[in-house]
Amino acid sequence: MDETTLRELLDDALIHESPIGPVAHNALQAGIRLRGRRRAQRIAGSMAALAVIAATIPVVAQSHSPNAVAPAEAIMYVAAANGVTPVSTATNTPGTPIKLGTQPGSIAITPDGKTAYIANLSPATVIPVSTATNTPGKPIKLGGGHTEAIAIAITPDGKTAYVVNVLPKETRVIPVSTATNRPGKPINLGGSPATGTAAAIAITPDGKTAYVVSVNAAGTTVIPVSTATNTPGKPIRLGDGSATGPAAAIAITPDGKTAYVVSGGAAGTTVIPVSTATNTPGKPIRLGGGSVAGDAAAIAITPDGKTAYVARGARIAGSFGAVIPVSTATNMPGKPIKIGRMPQGIVITP
Amino acid sequence: MTSEEEFTEFAMATSLRLRRTAFLLCGDWHTAEDLVQSALAKVFVSWRKIRRHDAAYAYAERTLLNVYLGGRRLKRPREILTGDLPEDPVLPPNLETRIVVLDALATLPPRARAVVVLRYWEDLSVDQVADMLGCSVGNVKSQSARALCKLRAVLDGTIAGPGSPGHSQETNHHTEGI
DSSP: OOHHHHHHHHHHHTOSOOOOOSHHHHHHHHHHHHHHHHHHHHHHHHHHHTTOOEEEEEEEOTTTOSOOSSEEEEEEEEEETTEEEEEETTTTEEOOOEEOSSEEEEEEEOTTSSEEEEEEEESOEEEEEETTTTEEOOOEEOOSSSOEEEEEEEOTTSSEEEEEEEOSSEEEEEEEETTTTEEOOOEEEEETTSOOSEEEEEEOTTSSEEEEEEEETTEEEEEEEETTTTEEOOOEEEEEGGGOOSEEEEEEOTTSSEEEEEEEETTEEEEEEEETTTTEEOOOEEOSOGGGEEEEEEEEEOTTSSEEEEEEEEOSTTSOEEEEEEETTTOOBOOOEEEOSOOOOOOOOO | OOHHHHHHHHHHHHHHHHHHHHHHHHSOHHHHHHHHHHHHHHHHHTHHHHTTSTTHHHHHHHHHHHHHHHHHHHOSOOOOOOSSOOOOOOOOTTHHHHHHHHHHHHTSOHHHHHHHIIIIISOOOHHHHHHHHTSOHHHHHHHHHHHHHHHHHHHTTTOOSSSOSTTOTGGGGGOOOO
16 A cells, blocks of 8 residues: 555545534634633632742651651652642652642741741741641731742751742842741842842852842842841842843852852743852853743752753743753753743752 | 634634544544534634744644544543444445545554544645654654554455545456555
8 A cells, every 4th residue: 555545545534524513613612711711720820830839858757767867758848829738759749738828939948857938929928837747837927018928048057047028119038037936127138120020049058148039120130148147248130131031040059159040031041150259140051042931940959069950931832841951060051851831940859 | 803703714714624634533523523623722722822823724733633632541432332323324435445444544543543644644744743743753754654554454455445446346456565
């Protein structure tokens, strides 16, 4: 059977065709309904979008095994629309969701693994959750008005949680004592245009500096904050508005020498290495092709410090989000790994 | 023209052809119509984005394939078994060929069937098929080779060759290796 024969046979199969129904009309009606549903989902999704950021803790195997030193398994806390869900990384199965009644935006876990601090977008609070019992404590209020707690990081000594609080006209960082769960005096990072639509925070391994990323239409700025004095340093400008977008992430290498700052938007996803010694930005690493890149960005660095994994979203339906490994030695991106369309977070097991 | 009118015009113009593709994929006109309707509904959702490009039909066809392959994943047997056979209308000349070809197509797994339909009925190139199915060119080639092999095995001896069996009695004798 040659190809021509097959073509004719396929044509033969089509004879005896019945008249077509009102497909175009029905499709339009179904399409309008579908579009309405998608819009509703998108609105719900965008609220949860910031929230799907995960963190891992090594669960010290008190009950699982007599060896209490080695982490037996890692539990990942994933923020969802209405709370946080613990997920076992050994089995990749979710546990019982912890209902908070808020919109979680970011999670940080104390170095001893005992408490997860959840920063909430709305209302702007921080809720401590005991990882042993998965029960939430009393919410820590950050201040009135229309504010959002966008990002949170905890110092390596576990004493202070730094919360990035975005107000309509300024961004501030609020230190929260983990001993008393009380907020300290806000550290003001300046008014518009230094503030933005997205923010991220990371603390150096020596605990001396918190780097706060702020992204807005005017550009991406990183502000070093001294944790000893709780005062902001000179802002580090990373680029103009065209290179940046409404997504931000930051990770610091385990040796503390470089902070990798990710910003993502319509113009693409860019990673800029910033030297923590001199607070100067290096050459940008461009990862995303123009309008294909989307509003999602996240970064995690492997414990050996050799590779930074950057997740970026895809703006166009049908294209893929990707995780791109970046060598920290050469600052060269590797081959992208295709994943779902809008990755919201990335973490690496300890 | 509003985008709804524009879409309806597009849907009217393409639904027949899409339904033929869908029919060759699923082997049943009613299911084919359902597949086309679901695919076009999805096309409407993204219509603003698509209409600017020339590739609206390709997009619709790709969506159709996704709907077909996606549905197959959920439930395999879609045919309803019935004891009562419908009254057959007067048989058109090629009815037998039609049934044999559809039966042969039905022996193929969904993706292989899609490859055959796209390559030999839609006359798409190997590259285009690979793009449409989101797989490699090599994969399309091996899928179609395997599918053709299987079709040959099933069709061999059953069908004489192209055209209706009625007036091809003579060609029956020298069918070149189906």
